Amino acid sequence: MNVDVYFILTVVTVAILAIGIFIYLFQHRFFFQPEKLPPDFKFAYEHLNAEEMSVSPESGATISYLHFHVDEPKGVVLYLKGNTKSIKGWGKFAIDFTRLNxxxxxxxxxxxGKSxxxxxxxxxxxxxxxxxxxxxxxxxxxxxxxxxxxxxSGxxxxxxxxxxxxxxxxxxxLYSLQRTIQRYLPFMPAKPFxxxxxxxxxxxxxxxxxxxIIHGSDDRLVPINTAVDLSEINPQLTRLYVILRAGHIDVHQFEEYHRVMEEIFEERKVFIDAEKTSLSYSHRKD
Structure with a gap:
């Protein structure tokens, strides 16, 4: 092998390993951006009845959570939030579901937070x-x-x-954390790190x-094609809703998001009579 080629391959390999080690050591700072709250912090939300709770799923761990109550509930939404801040700020989004009872x-x-x-x-x-x-x-x-x-979502x-x-x-x-890394570092074999x-x-x-699946068409952090790919994994059970002009963190600021939410929770089931639609039509036969 040519000495120059060997040298280049060595440099590239060392560079990839260095970047990989950096990813391994510091990925928690990229994936998780927590806000910590003092033990005596009091949660309070306008128009919401929030009860603060905490549990210990295992030794050395305490999980803080909020239970938002409504009168005569139809059910409960278990809300898994994003990677930033704490339920102090995320709690306000409970109103999108309590309003639907x-x-x-x-x-x-x-x-x-307090976890x-x-x-x-x-x-x-x-x-x-x-x-x-x-x-x-x-x-x-x-x-x-x-x-x-x-x-x-994961x-x-x-x-x-x-x-x-x-x-x-x-x-x-997100499709996966691996794909998230490779979007920014496409040359990296991210999985080992x-x-x-x-x-x-x-x-x-x-x-x-x-x-x-609900996704903003203008999401630059997680592109819309991610939602399309996810919707094709289990297509018989999946429906994709695209919120036009919405990004990653502002999707809830579009009225269409809330109209979609109402449609989802009403869960209207419509029977389609195939004989009275174009389901069986094909241009190829004409």
Whole structure:
């Protein structure tokens, strides 16, 4: 092998390893941007009845969550939030479901808000299942809706694949953390350096309930093609809603998002008589 080629390959290999080690050591700062709250912080929301709760799913870990109550609830939404801040700010989004007469349970991941414990993907998966089990004690599974937004979509999809909720809703979902890294570093073999494993696409293969995916057409952080790819994994159960002009963090600021939400929760089932539609028509036969 030519010495110059060998030298170039060596430099490239060393550079990739260096970047890989950097990704391994600091990916938690990219994936998780927590806001920590003092133990005496009081949650308060206008027009919402929030009850603060905490549980210890295992030794050395405490999970803080909010339970938003409504009178005569139709069911409960288990809300898995994004990767920033805490339920202090995310809690206000509960109104999108309480207005439809659904209670909401919203947890803080480890290291967020008042939650404590060593943060790993496996631990966070166990935590979300622990909270799901709490919801099952309050409501039958046919009244549980799992909602995941952004990073929370992975945890939500996993819960739906391991349990039997009525519905799974994903807003601005990630395909996987691996694809997220490779979007910015396409030359990197990201998988060997990943400490957090959250393959939304894999979990969707085993979901048995209806899947609703909501995504902004102008999302630059997680492009719309991500939602299209996810919608094709389990197409018989999936419907994709595109919110025109919406981005990643402002999708809820569009009226269409809330109209879509009402349609999803009303869950109108329409029978299609194939003989009275163009379902069987083909231009190729004409």
């Amino acid at each position: 659904y209670e909401v349970i919203m947890m803080d991941y480890r290291g967020f 404590t414990g060593r943060r790993t993907s496996d631990a966070m998966k166990r935590d979300s299942q622990f909270i799901y089990n709490i919801a099952k004690k309050l409501f039958t599974e046919d009244k549980i809706i799992v909602y995941g937004r952004s990073l929370g 945890f939500a999809a996993r819960l739906a694949s391991k349990n039997n909720p009525r519905l799974l809703i994903l807003t601005s979902p 990943l400490r957090y494993n959250l393959p939304t696409f894999h979990y969707l293969k085993n979901v048995r309930c209806p899947i609703k």
